Amino acid sequence: MAEPLTLTGSAPSFEGWTCPLPLRDSPTIVMGHGGGGAMSGELVEHVFLPSFADASLAQLADSAVLDVAGSRLAFSTDSFVVRPLFFPGGSIGDLAVNGTVNDLAMSGARALFLSAAFILEEGTDVTRIGAVAQRMGEAAARAGVRIVTGDTKVVESGHGDGVYVNTAGIGMVPAGVDIRPDRAEPGDVVIVSGDIGMHGIAVMSVREGLEFGTEVVSDCQPLGDLVATMLAVTRDLHVLRDPTRGGVATSLNEIARASGVGISLDERSLPIPEVVANACAFLGLDPLQVANEGKLLAFVPRARADEVLAAMRDHPAGAGATIIGECVESHPGMVSARTGFGASRVVDLPIGEQLPRIC
């Protein structure tokens, strides 16, 4: 039965609306450059990669894996600019910790250490900053990671938005683990660890004053322990990715291109909660493009998929894990979905920004 959809807040306001998807060759930065989709990719490819010219960076994985004195370290960074700072199920502080912990986990690494850097806006309540710090501390304790170094800058009122947080993280990759976006192979099974779309809809609901019958709560959570559980079954996981900005569609497209495989999804198997499906229908969004903050996609050799799936389901962070598709030799670099009627459609990379400032 469908969730009742009631619009109890104000209707979406287009005042102050900024075009999320203007000309692709825009000479200025637009919101879409931050959406994690095609425009973000173009900015990185054309502006940052040529200047930084580094093989690790060019892999565009969630974290870089580096050889340091005989160990393999994972290293990652993320800035967080989410609005509002607090939302159902999380806050910018929870995102800042879990976001980087999860990026490290997508290399198979256990997060060890985080940095925390704040850009504060003049005029922000100190108690609000304190609340963000407290949530970060709690999230770090839950994820088993230490915040060991930091920085604080202040910008004039009107030049920030309360608080922006950056975290960078260091983790250790276990021996024998080699998880990379370019390791997907035809025959790999694609698993998602649970319901998709909850984070994006949770943030959207508070921002736009929408209510969807039941409260939509962000899925923000750390995934390091779930990944360790999966690695205990087999070290031969091929690809892991947490589908944050740009959602499942973006992550799958990036992996298909990096690995040169086709990905074929079964739409009926996608774990899209009815509240997310209804909200997306109402808002004109594609649930596959909505951000998640506590889910992962795993590409697993078929022979080990059932075991890995069972282990995931035994873990609280993977209780809703399910197989959503497979890698195929046809249509390399592309993602397709079989609809409930047996037809196939292309699942494309979103170009710009569905929901600005989602993380």
Place this chain on the structure above:
Amino acid sequence: MAEPLTLTGSAPSFEGWTCPLPLRDSPTIVMGHGGGGAMSGELVEHVFLPSFADASLAQLADSAVLDVAGSRLAFSTDSFVVRPLFFPGGSIGDLAVNGTVNDLAMSGARALFLSAAFILEEGTDVTRIGAVAQRMGEAAARAGVRIVTGDTKVVESGHGDGVYVNTAGIGMVPAGVDIRPDRAEPGDVVIVSGDIGMHGIAVMSVREGLEFGTEVVSDCQPLGDLVATMLAVTRDLHVLRDPTRGGVATSLNEIARASGVGISLDERSLPIPEVVANACAFLGLDPLQVANEGKLLAFVPRARADEVLAAMRDHPAGAGATIIGECVESHPGMVSARTGFGASRVVDLPIGEQLPRIC
């Protein structure tokens, strides 16, 4: 002979002025919280440390030193919000690389890897972002460090300031090196690696349209190689610090407090270029509180001081190195300076912000 001081731009404008030093117990964030002085310290001590509760963080060194699989890693982060983005002798990109490279060097570490995270403002010219990235790439090549992972977020026009950059860095601390802010001892000689105050005055001059006869150029440069040169003389350097925000006065006060020693400076020995002295006199600033971005303070056992000084002077980044004082048993936790007339004065920690958005 004094440099001629000419004010060829507009006089300093107080339009849009924000109070840098309001009530100490302000319930909201003020610019002074970002100044690196006493207010910054209070914010960290009262808001961040209680939530993060970590021994490494509580040391408040420029970088944390961490034991990872038998190696000692240095880890540090800094966000950069300098205005303008480009200034004589540098840019936000140069600062973002050298700032973190130098924080790592202050633990004796050679920087190996950097992350780079951008918060871009909608409407910013893409070519401007490209120019920043190019400067970062060039600075990284010069410093011998790799940019291996990154992130880009976009905020709406009016919620940023063109571009904010965060870098985090990983370096390796050589065996036998133990450089910490609490290791200064009575008898240690205090060395500064060259002229002080250049970065702050360079940024101020372009921001306020001041000209000082000769162009004032930021001293922004990497210090890792200079530190390696010093460590080749002796691994027993006690403390290193790059006196950025809050200047030499802040760094020395923090070290005096952390180590429980007094620091006695000889004012006549301070390498303050005349252009900096004149600009400070004109602007009402204390040169000891003005930011540097390519200088270091070293606390060295007296027996090795001459050798270390000679090695520094042989290095391009330390050509102007000079002894400016010593650690004493009297007045522990405080910094004093003997003036040219033989009197002594207290060199205190600045409270708030002399020059907002200096790095």
